[in-house]
Amino acid sequence: MRTPRSARPTFPTSQTLTGSLTLQTPLGAVLGSNRIRLLEAIDRCGSLNRAAREVPLSYKAAWDALDTLNKLAPEPLVERSTGGTGGGGTRLTDYARQVIRLYRAMESSQQDVLDRLGPVPADTEAPALRTLLRRMTMKTSARNQLQGRVNRLVNRAGLVDVVLTLAGAKPGNTDAVLIATITPDSVEDMALQPGSEVWALFKAPMVQIVADPPPDRPGWNALAGKVSALRPGEGRVGVTLALPGECALQASLHHTAAEALTLGQQGWAVLSGEQVILVAFD
The missing domain is CATH 1.10.10.10 (Winged helix-like DNA-binding domain superfamily/Winged helix DNA-binding domain)
Structure with missing residues (x-):
C-alpha cells in the first residue's frame, strides 16, 4: 500500500556539516x-x-x-x-x-x-x-610552509615587505625572521597588521643555500641555520636547513651548488621576498 503524500516524512533541503575530534x-x-x-x-x-x-x-x-x-x-x-x-x-x-x-x-x-x-x-x-x-584537504607543491606572526609592515617602492617572526622563535631572535613582499592591495585584502598569524609558502628550487653570510639586500631573506640533511638525487640535491625555533627549510640545489655543503655546517638560505606567498585564515 502506498503511503499517502501527506503522511510521508519530510527531510531538510540541506544539512550542516559537523565533525568529531579524536x-x-x-x-x-x-x-x-x-x-x-x-x-x-x-x-x-x-x-x-x-x-x-x-x-x-x-x-x-x-x-x-x-x-x-x-x-x-x-x-x-x-x-x-x-x-x-x-x-x-x-x-x-x-x-x-x-x-x-x-x-x-x-x-x-x-x-x-x-x-x-x-x-x-x-x-x-x-x-x-x-x-x-x-x-578541506588541499595540498600544495610548496615544500616550505612556515608559520609566523607579522612583526611589522615596511613600505618599499610601491610594495610592502611583510616582516614575519617564525613560530617558535625566541623573542628578539633576528635569525628567525622572514620577509614576504606583497602589494598594498594584498595587505588590505588580508587585513594584515602586527600580530596577524599567517603561513609563508615557497618552493624548494627558489631557495639558495650558501656557506658564507650574504650581503644585505632590501626585500631579500638570508636565514641562518645548520645543514641537517643532504639528499643527492638525479641532477639535484635536496638540502634541509635547520633554523632557530625548531623550524626547517627545504632547498633543491644543483649538484655543483651543493658541493661546498657538509652536514652540520652553518649555512644561509637566500630567497627573494617576492617569491614568498602568504596565506591567512579568517
Whole structure:
C-alpha cells in the first residue's frame, strides 16, 4: 500500500556539516568527546561517580577512561581525596583544565572549517560531496610552509615587505625572521597588521643555500641555520636547513651548488621576498 503524500516524512533541503575530534596515539584513541565531557563533569561535580552518571557512563567505564588518561598524560589529571567532612572526592588539576581548553579550541577550529564549506544539499551526489570534502584537504607543491606572526609592515617602492617572526622563535631572535613582499592591495585584502598569524609558502628550487653570510639586500631573506640533511638525487640535491625555533627549510640545489655543503655546517638560505606567498585564515 502506498503511503499517502501527506503522511510521508519530510527531510531538510540541506544539512550542516559537523565533525568529531579524536586524538590518537600508537595505542589507539586516547582523547575524544566522551572523555573530555567526563573531565568537565568531574570539574563540576567533584565526584567521579556523579560525573559518570551525568555523561552518562558506567562507573567502571569512567574509571577505566580516567585511569588510561592518567597513565598516558605527562602530568596528573586528577587529584583524589578520601574521608573528611565532605566524604572525599575527585578534582581536576590545572593541567587537566589546560587539556580541556586545548581540545575545545581544536574542536572549535575544526567546526569553523566545516562552517566555511556551507550547508550540504540533501540530494548531494557522491562525486559532488567528494569534491566538497577535497576543499578541506588541499595540498600544495610548496615544500616550505612556515608559520609566523607579522612583526611589522615596511613600505618599499610601491610594495610592502611583510616582516614575519617564525613560530617558535625566541623573542628578539633576528635569525628567525622572514620577509614576504606583497602589494598594498594584498595587505588590505588580508587585513594584515602586527600580530596577524599567517603561513609563508615557497618552493624548494627558489631557495639558495650558501656557506658564507650574504650581503644585505632590501626585500631579500638570508636565514641562518645548520645543514641537517643532504639528499643527492638525479641532477639535484635536496638540502634541509635547520633554523632557530625548531623550524626547517627545504632547498633543491644543483649538484655543483651543493658541493661546498657538509652536514652540520652553518649555512644561509637566500630567497627573494617576492617569491614568498602568504596565506591567512579568517
